[in-house]
Amino acid sequence: MAGLKRKDILGLREMSTEEIDLILDTADTLKDIATRPIKKVPTLRGKSYVTLFYENSTRTAKSFELAGKYLSADAINISVSTSSVQKGETLKDTARNLEVMGIDAVVMRHPAGGAPHFLAKQLKASVINAGDGMHEHPTQGLLDMLTIRQNKGSFKGLKVAIIGDIFHSRVARSNVFGLTKYGAEVWVAGPTTLLPAGFEELGVKVTNRVEEALEGADVVNVLRLQLERQEKGLFPTVAEYSKFWGVNPQRLKLAKPDHLLMHPGPMNRGVEISTAAADGAQSVILEQVTNGVAVRMAILYLLLGGGDAA
Amino acid sequence: MREPKAMLMDANQMNRALSRIAHEIIERNKGTEGVALVGIRRRGIPLAQRLAAKLQEFEGREVPVGTLDITLYRDDLTELSAVPQVHRSEVKFKLPGTVVILVDDVLYTGRTVRAALDALLDIGRPAVIQLAVLIDRGHRELPIRADFVGKNVPTSRKEVVEVNLTEVDDEDFVAVYDLP
Secondary structure: OOOOOOOOEOOOOOOOOOHHHHHHHHHHHHHHHHOOOOOOOOOOOOOOOEEEOOOOHHOOOOOOOHHHHHHOOOOEEHHHHHHHHHOOOHHHHHHHHHOOOOOOOEEEEEOOOOOOHHHHHHHEEEEEEEEEEOOEEEEHHHHHHHHHHHHHHOOOOOOOEEEEOOOOHHHHHHHHHHHHHEEEEEEEEEOOOOOOOOHHOOOOOEEOOOHHHHHHEEEEEEOOOOOOOOOHHOOOOOOHHHHHEOOOHHHHOOOOOOOOOEEEOOOOOOOEEEEHHOOOOOOOHHHHHHHHHHHHHHHHHHOOOOOOOO | OOOEEEEEEHHHHHHHHHHHHHHHHHOOOOOOOEEEEEHHHHHHHHHHHHHHHHHHHHHHHOOOOOEEEEHHHHHHHOOOOOOOOOOEEEOOOOOOOOOOEEEEEEEEOOOHHHHHHHHHHHOOOEEEEEEEEEEOOOOOOOOOOOOOOEEEOOOOOOOOEEEEEEHHHOOOOOOOEEOO
16 A cells, blocks of 8 residues: 555655655656546545635646546635635635535645645645745655656756756755755756855755856756846846856756756746757756646545545 | 465466466457457456467467556545555557457456446447456456356355466465455
């Protein structure tokens, strides 16, 4: 018997390699359902969950929605702008109300780090973190790892370069927590204003020169530059960012010839990543999206699939 | 190692039963043209492969073999505290127009076969589905029956019938055990 011995998926930091392997193996198997003509299995029939997004998202929200539908679960989606949160309802009340309507899981994205952890303690239902502030985005970390594993076989000794606004990035953090557990050599690179202090203590190499990170890299993961950060004076202009840290085919020549080029999306083409790179032969960006559905199916199956039998 | 209550088949008897099933398949389907085998979950798979080899030996044509994992279609998942590990199903041949013979080791309540039918029909639409099992032990809980049977064995619900195969268990035999 497999099965995760936890009620919630809140972050990769506290998960073991056995748990991560289980999720990745399950995702690999369930991926077939999303890519075959009849995209449906009856496994989670009668289970329901809500996606509760306090921040905008298309990709993650729809990915979770489809993942559940393929497994015959019922999903309802709440985007905060149209909900009672506008009337001042607290997070705890919102979730408690949904739980007593019979919801089995809450998928939550929230601007405050730790919000899903708070909710997980209040609810009997499972809580799945779809991004909490700058803290973690575990399903993104897992789908990135799945993509790497499918193409490279394993993580040990791989040089993985994460490029961009590391400071604000929950995607970077989840990737770091996940990959370092398996002995990958993780590098983060970006402008000094966007590199968190003390990040080396997580077991990664930190540099403000993108070339250093790209040298001999097996995997290049490019993060989206959030243009709001420019308004805070964290980088002077988009053009300057692109000139010094933009990932393009010339810079990618420093990486291994069979490197993987990844991006969590949505891309700012021409800013952090050039169109030529994004659409090039090494890009696995679209595979990441398919793997995202598979990983979310795996998590829903593992958390909701069984019964309450002790 | 627990002691079997009784040995039902040894390696030779299993082999002869499979040969007979292969001939019955050929007789019933007037050859092996348009016929494919799909092994269910664990031990149905090596049995399907052995049957395919015999069909090829007797008729001279290769018969395609697929595999089916029925975990996602089980009707008893909510009774388990931890979900079982899922494995891939693989059916690489075309289903429309094909006679698919599902293969499993033991037919008991029929719920596994029901799940296999649903799993197969979500992959495509075969022309005909038949069922071949090594052992039929009775006690059906659904209206399901096998087309080809190696051996019929009356059992009690307090017993377990286990098929051991060299591919999985290093030995070939079929035995009955008492439930613990």
